[in-house]
Amino acid sequence: MSDKGKVLNRLKRAIIDHDEEKAVTASKKAIESGIDAYEAMKGCNEGLKVLGQKYEKGDVFVPEILVSARTMKAAVEELKPYLKEEQGEKGVGKIVLGVVEGDIHDIGKNLVKLMLEASGYEVIDLGKDVEDREFIEALKKDRVDLVGLSALIASSMQRMESLVAKIHEECPEVDVIIGGGPVNEQYADEIGADGYADDAAAAVRLVNSLIENN
């Protein structure tokens, strides 16, 4: 393996093993050896990808994802100053998340947030019980790529339909994806959402593909 390959591999491993010290050292080493910061960041992302796959298989769980996400953040902090400007723009997407109406467990939404952040996205979390107006305001305030709506109760599903229409009308450039207890793929199609994800790992894949296609 080339020296460059070794460093990138070390970064990837550091993320998987949630070894913050190793991640920071490897990031510094990457910069010192003249590796492009963006490429190094992609190396970290490879680690997260592996973790996402492990999560889907049930080999790792939330604590591991949390500490790896933190490790990723530490590495990104090291690399960020060396990103060329256009790379900074390209590498990050901005996403708004919110629960349409309050529910008992919002851990699903929190996990999606975490996985997206760890994958390098900037996430604006509007929390739970978010009103239509708040969604629209948040989407208009920043240049947002995508919005994720979560619902757990039937009455909020009805609201989802009108909200999706409203977002498409007022912010046509923003993709809308949905998730949560009572919703499914078919419902997402029916109400004209741009996508549906069953769990956090699937949500990251969906966001990646929607943003890449934009």
Place this chain on the structure above:
Amino acid sequence: MESNSVSRVKKALELKVPNRVPFFPMFRDLVIRISEFNFSECMHDPFRFVEAELNGMKKMGSDVAQDFSAIHVESEAIGSELDIPEKDSPSVVNPAVKDYSDLKQLSVPDPRKDGRMPKMLDIVNELKKKIGGRYPIVAYVQCPFRNAAMLRGTDRLMMDLYDYPEKLNELLKFTTEVGIRYGESLVNAGADYLFLSDPISSGNLLSAEHYKNTVFPHTKRMVESFKEQGIKTFMHVCGDTSDRLEIMSSSGVDCLSLDHQVDLDYAKEIVGDEVCLMGNVDPSRILSESIEEIEKLSKKCCSLAAENGGFILSSGCGIPAGSPVENVRTMFKVAKSWTY
């Protein structure tokens, strides 16, 4: 002796065959809605909740009466601050143990005095006065890990597993003591059973190793402490717990409340001869499906796990507030008409 809900549930917990399948609806949010109360009113006035619970039991049918569940009573009494929305369940906005150095200053709350605990004792007492002897009163207690999550914040607690395993162990010892003391008070106030809840020990969130080695020893100590005093317990863990059924059962708990992701026939095979099983119609389907479908789903649960007794029909987790009353009543009808 004539069979009523008290003897029915008792028999199920003893792994015997009751005269019919008992029904345990976890319908806190729904009873509040159909009684046209706001959630926050019930938080402040315990008798409102009693009224709602009794109303719900009458309208939909039940073999148990539950106190006001899952409102983080212990964590609040210790010092975590709650946000109490008008129409929704409360959440912790300011956890009590932001830093582990805070741990030293905490003391086990006095259930007669601290936080909302006295209100919960009032609820149990009032339920006992109104329907005790006819229906068993089931009171909610957080498992040690759940309470710890509401004292630290769930994300923070999850990372503590790696960052501060020893401090976490100290915190869990503390929350175990809190739960034991609170549980005893609930029983003294009239509770017949304790419902020990541990939503985040779910197989969707936490590895079986972490559950077994870090979380479970404390849960077990709590169950054992109640057992020594002759207090029977239910245990609820959300999500898919298939990989930890044997661990949970080894606590000596009397009933495992299983979420819809667990196959009841699998659970019956693995632990059905040592612990009563309860479950597990998918709550989101109770919300959205037709009566016919709910009847089918409820019958399926009974056909998988009711045989030879030791089974209570329920939802997998909390029934959503917007669910049709008729769907819950249908579950009750299935429980009533099921023949062993």
